[in-house]
Amino acid sequence: xxxxxxxxxIILLIGVFIMVAPVVVAFxxxxxxxxxxxxxxxxxxxxxxxxxxYETVLTRQGGFTGKVxxxxxxxxxxxxxxxxAAGKIVLSMLAAYAIVxxxxxxxxxxxxxxxxxxxxxxxxxxxxxxxxxNTLKLTNTYPGLIVPLLASATGTxxxxxxxxxxxxxxxxxxxxxxxxxxxxxxxxxxxxxxxMMAAIFIIMFVYGWNQYLxxxxxxxxxxxxxxxxxxxxxxxxxxGSNIPDYNEAFALAILAMLPPVMIVVVFQRWFxxxxxxxxx
Amino acid sequence: MAAIDIAEVSKIYTGGVEAVKSVSIDxxxxxxxxxxxxxxxxxxxxxxxVAGLETISKGTVKIxxxxxxxxxxxxxxxxMVFQNYALYPHMTVYDNLAYGLRNRKTPxxxxxxxxxxxARMLEIEPYLDRKPRALSGGQRQRVAMGxxxxxxPAAFLFDEPLSNLDAKLRVSMRGEIKRLQKRLGTTSxxxxxxxxxxxxxxxxxxxxxxxxxxxxxxxxxxxxxxxxTFVASFIGSPAMNLVKGTLEGxxxxxxxxxxxxxxxxxxxxxVTVGLRAEDLRPAAISEQALLFRVDYVEELGAxxxxxxxxxxxxxxxxxxxxMPLADELAITIPADRLHFFAANxxxxxxxxxxxxxxxxxxxxNPEPAL
Numbered sequence: 001x002x003x004x005x006x007x008x009x010i011i012l013l014i015g016v017f018i019m020v021a022p023v024v025v026a027f028x029x030x031x032x033x034x035x036x037x038x039x040x041x042x043x044x045x046x047x048x049x050x051x052x053x054y055e056t057v058l059t060r061q062g063g064f065t066g067k068v069x070x071x072x073x074x075x076x077x078x079x080x081x082x083x084x085a086a087g088k089i090v091l092s093m094l095a096a097y098a099i100v101x102x103x104x105x106x107x108x109x110x111x112x113x114x115x116x117x118x119x120x121x122x123x124x125x126x127x128x129x130x131x132x133x134n135t136l137k138l139t140n141t142y143p144g145l146i147v148p149l150l151a152s153a154t155g156t157x158x159x160x161x162x163x164x165x166x167x168x169x170x171x172x173x174x175x176x177x178x179x180x181x182x183x184x185x186x187x188x189x190x191x192x193x194x195x196m197m198a199a200i201f202i203i204m205f206v207y208g209w210n211q212y213l214x215x216x217x218x219x220x221x222x223x224x225x226x227x228x229x230x231x232x233x234x235x236x237x238x239x240g241s242n243i244p245d246y247n248e249a250f251a252l253a254i255l256a257m258l259p260p261v262m263i264v265v266v267f268q269r270w271f272x273x274x275x276x277x278x279x280x
Numbered sequence: 281m282a283a284i285d286i287a288e289v290s291k292i293y294t295g296g297v298e299a300v301k302s303v304s305i306d307x308x309x310x311x312x313x314x315x316x317x318x319x320x321x322x323x324x325x326x327x328x329x330v331a332g333l334e335t336i337s338k339g340t341v342k343i344x345x346x347x348x349x350x351x352x353x354x355x356x357x358x359x360m361v362f363q364n365y366a367l368y369p370h371m372t373v374y375d376n377l378a379y380g381l382r383n384r385k386t387p388x389x390x391x392x393x394x395x396x397x398x399a400r401m402l403e404i405e406p407y408l409d410r411k412p413r414a415l416s417g418g419q420r421q422r423v424a425m426g427x428x429x430x431x432x433p434a435a436f437l438f439d440e441p442l443s444n445l446d447a448k449l450r451v452s453m454r455g456e457i458k459r460l461q462k463r464l465g466t467t468s469x470x471x472x473x474x475x476x477x478x479x480x481x482x483x484x485x486x487x488x489x490x491x492x493x494x495x496x497x498x499x500x501x502x503x504x505x506x507x508x509t510f511v512a513s514f515i516g517s518p519a520m521n522l523v524k525g526t527l528e529g530x531x532x533x534x535x536x537x538x539x540x541x542x543x544x545x546x547x548x549x550x551v552t553v554g555l556r557a558e559d560l561r562p563a564a565i566s567e568q569a570l571l572f573r574v575d576y577v578e579e580l581g582a583x584x585x586x587x588x589x590x591x592x593x594x595x596x597x598x599x600x601x602x603m604p605l606a607d608e609l610a611i612t613i614p615a616d617r618l619h620f621f622a623a624n625x626x627x628x629x630x631x632x633x634x635x636x637x638x639x640x641x642x643x644x645n646p647e648p649a650l
Contacts, residue, residue, distance in 0.1 A: 167364060167366065169362040169363075169364055169366035170366050170368065172331075172333050172353075172360070172362070172366065173360070173362060173366040173367075173368075173427075174368075174379075175332075175333065175352075175353045175354060176331065176332075176333075176353045176354060176358065176359065176360050176380070177354065177379050177380035177383055177427075178354035178380055178383035178384055179354075179379075179383055183383065187368075187379070188368055188370075191370040191371075192369065192370055194370075
């Protein structure tokens with residue numbers, strides 16, 4: 001009994017090590033000076049430059065034109081992540097509501113067409129999407145960053161499955177209670193979907209936060225750069241005898257991880273609830 | 281308060297399945313009508329058509345003086361109690377009760393008064409702040425009823441409201457529904473598959489089979505004079521024994537046994553004979569008695585169900601538990617307790633001068649007329 005317990009813990013510890021060690025190394029390394037990192041490589045010791053590195057990263061005017069700070073980029077990422085997650089939830093809930101609760105011609109066909117788009121990653125349609133946005137003069141704007149990514153087969157699918165599991169009697173009771181389609185949606189379905197919304201929110205926020213290719217394409221103005229792009233930007237200065245600011249890249253990477261981690265921590269309870277159970 | 285008039289209502293689903301076939305029921309104001317039948321007999325469909333949750337394919341439903349075929353459920357002035365209660369899980373009990381009133385723009389003070397009154401009536405006051413998930417099955421059932429009561433509708437529609445409760449609770453809730461309905465005097469339509477629930481609750485019950493009405497009548501009338509073999513076997517527990525027999529003049533032959541009826545037989549030739557298990561009595565062996573071979577016994581405490589056969593036709597007899605049992609018993613039945621059914625299952629009525637009149641007043645004359 002005792003032995004299996006030890007073994008269990010060893011397995012768990014190995015798992016923790018594999019997952020956490022890179023993050024810890026990135027964090028400790030980020031506290032060293034760029035030159036140290038360049039000559040000594042990654043480091044597990046505390047470098048003592050924590051405050052100044054992070055301050056620089058957050059506030060220094062960086063980038064090619066020198067008008068974007070780490071903080072700006074973080075805000076951009078936040079806007080992209082939040083707008084992306086919220087927009088996707090609203091859109092996919094409405095789509096699922098239509099598919100599940102309204103009898104319209106070809107409803108099933110419509111659902112399956114939406115569903116098959118799951119198989120098409122963004123990259124497949126990235127050029128036409130860019131063309132559309134460009135024609136609409138939406139490049140270098142937040143709507144341009146967010147809107148083309150909003151249609152979500154995953155979200156629609158999740159909400160459809162959830163709505164289907166809501167007992168029909170609830171709709172009937174609401175109808176007898178005098179609630180129309182809009183009231184039923186707002187008063188009954190939305191509150192019931194809270195855990196589901198939280199779960200989708202997390203997934204979509206992280207997905208939006210981590211977007212790289214689309215923002216790279218859509219934004220040429222550095223004022224719209226996101227954190228994920230910013231990291232890349234720092235490493236791009238390898239010109240001549242310049243040493244890239246490795247410490248700042250690591251610091252940005254750590255900063256880029258924080259909001260998603262916080263969101264997961266805050267929503268974790270709901271997240272698990274949303275994916276595993278429902279309080280019907 | 282209103283009468284409900286269901287006139288030749290049919291439900292035909294796309295694909296041609298006819299779930300309800302030209303059903304007509306007149307429900308007078310304040311009456312509690314129970315729709316009873318096996319699953320798939322169309323009873324719930326009929327209820328849902330009255331509620332407006334299903335469209336009416338043919339016929340008309342009138343609530344009060346208004347034909348409601350095209351009226352939205354919310355506008356029909358009805359309230360419904362569902363089998364799974366259908367409480368809004370995210371709302372407190374108070375909000376569950378108040379929701380329908382709020383949607384109707386009822387003044388806040390009145391909502392408060394009505395909810396308080398209903399909660400008091402149903403003894404759910406202590407739970408008004410709780411969510412449904414923190415309530416027991418019986419309490420949820422009460423909340424579901426409360427939601428119907430606060431609306432003060434013209435009619436209550438109950439869709440198997442007790443089937444999710446355990447047996448003991450079901451009996452007490454049954455009594456409570458009956459009491460509440462009498463107290464409020466609200467016209468009610470109640471669907472169940474449980475014949476006991478139907479018998480105990482109904483002012484009149486409607487036995488449905490395959491989308492058609494088999495019989496409408498007061499519980500005792502239906503019990504004592506089932507209109508068909510279906511009703512005979514459905515209403516009453518244990519089910520009425522149905523055996524093959526032959527009528528000859530005023531004599532009934534069951535296998536090799538002959539029973540003198542003492543009145544002119546309603547038909548001649550082969551018939552189905554109905555014998556209530558509780559009408560069969562042990563007797564001395566005689567010409568009139570049937571020889572009953574005991575197969576097995578079910579003890580119910582107050583009485584004993586003895587299953588067996590007369591020749592090769594199965595019968596169930598209710599006997600007193602203190603009666604000694606032998607492998608074979610002689611049993612008799614009073615001739616006026618016999619029911620006769622034609623080959624198509626329809627009841628053969630005795631040509632009796634007082635038959636119908638006395639059947640309608642079973643409390644005055646407990647002897648059923650045939």
